[in-house]
Amino acid sequence: MIPEIGHFSLILALLVALSLGFLPIIGAARGNAVWMGLARPLARTQFLLIGFSFLCLGYAFATMDYSVTYVAANSNSKLPIQFRIAAVWGGHEGSLLLWALILSVWTVAVSMFSKHLPDDMRARILGVMGLISVGFLLFMLMVSNPFERLIPAAMDGRDLNPLLQDPGMIFHPPMLYMGYVGFSVAFSFAIAALLGGHLDAAWARWSRPWTTAAWVFLTIGIMAGSNWAYYELGWGGWWFWDAVENASFMPWLVGTALIHSLAVTEKRGSFKAWTVLLAICAFSLSLLGTFLVRSGVLTSVHAFATDPRRGVFILAFLVIVIGGSLLLFAWRAPTVGRGGKFDVVSRESFLLANNVLLAVAAISVLLGTLYPLFIDALGYGKISVGPPYFDTVFAPLMTPALFLMGIGPIVRWKNASLPELAMRLRWAFGVSLATAIILPLLLGNLTPMIGLGLFLAFWIIATTVNMVYLRLRGQDQPLFTRVKAIPRAWWGMVIAHLGIAIFTLGVTIVKGFESEIAVRMAPGDVAHLAGYDFTFNGVKEIQGPNYTASRGEIRVSKNGVERTVLASEKRLYTVTNMPMTEAGISPALIHDLYASLGEPLVDGAWSVRIYHKPMVEWIWFGCLMMAFGGMLALSDRRYRIKKRAKNLAEMSEKEVLA
Secondary structure, three states: OHHHHHHHHHHHHHHHHHHHHHHHHHHHHHOOHHHHHOHHHHHHHHHHHHHHHHHHHHHHHHOOOOOEHHHHHHOOOOOOHHHHHHHHHOOHHHHHHHHHHHHHHHHHHHHHOOOOOOHHHHHHHHHHHHHHHHHHHHHHHHHOOOOOEOOOOOOOOOOOOHHHOOOHHHHHHHHHHHHHHHHHHHHHHHHHHHHHOOOOHHHHHHHHHHHHHHHHHHHHHHHHHHHHHHHHOOOOOOOOOOHHHHHHHHHHHHHHHHHHHHHHHHHHOOOHHHHHHHHHHHHHHHHHHHHHHHOOOOOOOOOOOOOHHHHHHHHHHHHHHHHHHHHHHHHHHHHOOOOOOOOOOOHHHHHHHHHHHHHHHHHHHHHHHHHHHHHHHOOOOOOOOOHHHHHHHHHHHHHHHHHHHHHHHHOOOOOOOHHHHHHHHHHHHHHHHHHHHHHHHHHOOOOHHHHHHHHHHHHHHHHHHHHHHHHHOOOOOOHHHHHHHOOHHHHHHHHHHHHHHHHHHHHHHHHHHOEEEEEEEOOOOEEEEOOEEEEEEEEEEEEOOOEEEEEEEEEEEEOOEEEEEEEEEEEEEOOOOEEEEEOEEEOOOOEEEEEEEEEEOHHHOEEEEEEEEEOOHHHHHHHHHHHHHHHHHHOOHHHOHHHHHHHHHHHHHHHHHO
């Protein structure tokens, strides 16, 4: 009966979501405090119901209940318990339930940490999130029921896709979904502000921490997915411009623009309409990613093959959400004030230029992702848009964006002097240019793209160091006191920008200096790459819980000194009869040594591919720095509700005494 109880819990959650989606919004329109007050208990009830339903599905997987169709399709008695639990979101129906659960988590978080908001604003925000929940719960109950019974029950399951039987499956999807769904909060704030007509600095201040939190989760999710693909797929790459990778990257680009636009709206009252449009677009692209993954229109290692009914439902939901929000924006946007004025040379102008570049970059990725689908739909055959297109289009857009990143934080608000700015940045420019020329010459490979990448990375580092120096100099207090006096949000911005620089440096070095060889190796054979000797020790057979594997050992030495041993496996998952390659990797700060076992040849020989990846780990370290910067910004005292309430109370008491 557990699956039936879980199914019934979803039905109750839909009824609660309908109440949450309509009653508080109607109450806000009519000024009915009772109906507005229902938003918080309804949000918490919805979370409990969806959470209970999720636990029921998890129980079905843990107990191997193969009378549930979804469990039989994505699990097996030989599947290790950690992957059996992760299999809850390993297929279409379960991942959708995870989406709904995370949406309810965000909804209840807003209900708990928004006591400082006006009652009507909070009611509208939670109401909009309730309407989004209605769409996803209807989708599950109508065409994607995770609790559908299989009669008669299967003797055993078909097993989880071997690609997903990895620790990355435990962390990557929840983190990615936390970011995806987190943008629904920014979207709900924007729609609530449009409904109420309160597009002011206060709205941006309320929305900003939620948007930053979603961006942090999405950054970690994308980083985890990139790292997972790097070691799991055995290709030695960290980003493939896969359509579903793009589906998560587009909201990240727009979300990055949104964070900066919210800062301008909060501090200067400018970009109000643009900020609302970015909030709508960020969540719309998250929904579009859902459509691409779950409609069956894509062929990808990430995509779920599904029936057309699901695609039609999601497309209809997409049209309603995006179309409705854009119509509301078109209706309300003309009433929004223009905000504060600013000169061409000002921080606002540079942030606006960066915003536009990020938005255009997202559009270029969207075009490259959807264009093959349109061509196929029109009957002109199947085409592939791959890395050459994205590298050609994306790099020219990111070059000025990264350059402006070094200038924007230093420029004054409203107006600035261009000659004064040039004087302040001349040393940073000179150091960056010299490094971009000298370093590749020392490394033995100077090309325009390597030089440009190094210049941009060191430009961001040099301008950031200059900015920190200017902020801290000329004060009598101890250094620690000066550092502590600066808001954490500012330090978060510094660390996030340095993370971008580290990421850019890693990408430039690995693309410019990586090397690889594909060789035939028998036991005792030695291959040479990047000054290292790779000795093949042979292959031994091993037995896993649900697979058999041939594990090849490669001893790595340099100048006769053994450095490490790489162990790569060629696995065969017995239930699905699907082969998989597990790469052998020796990670290090300076470089990764990477070996991938290919197919067996004659006389005990194997095809082996060996890679030397200089500074590839810097790519993910840069992403972690970005995420840490966002988390540090979230800890800023402006966002600490209890402390802010206490300060306001103290101020009121002083006014009374005065």
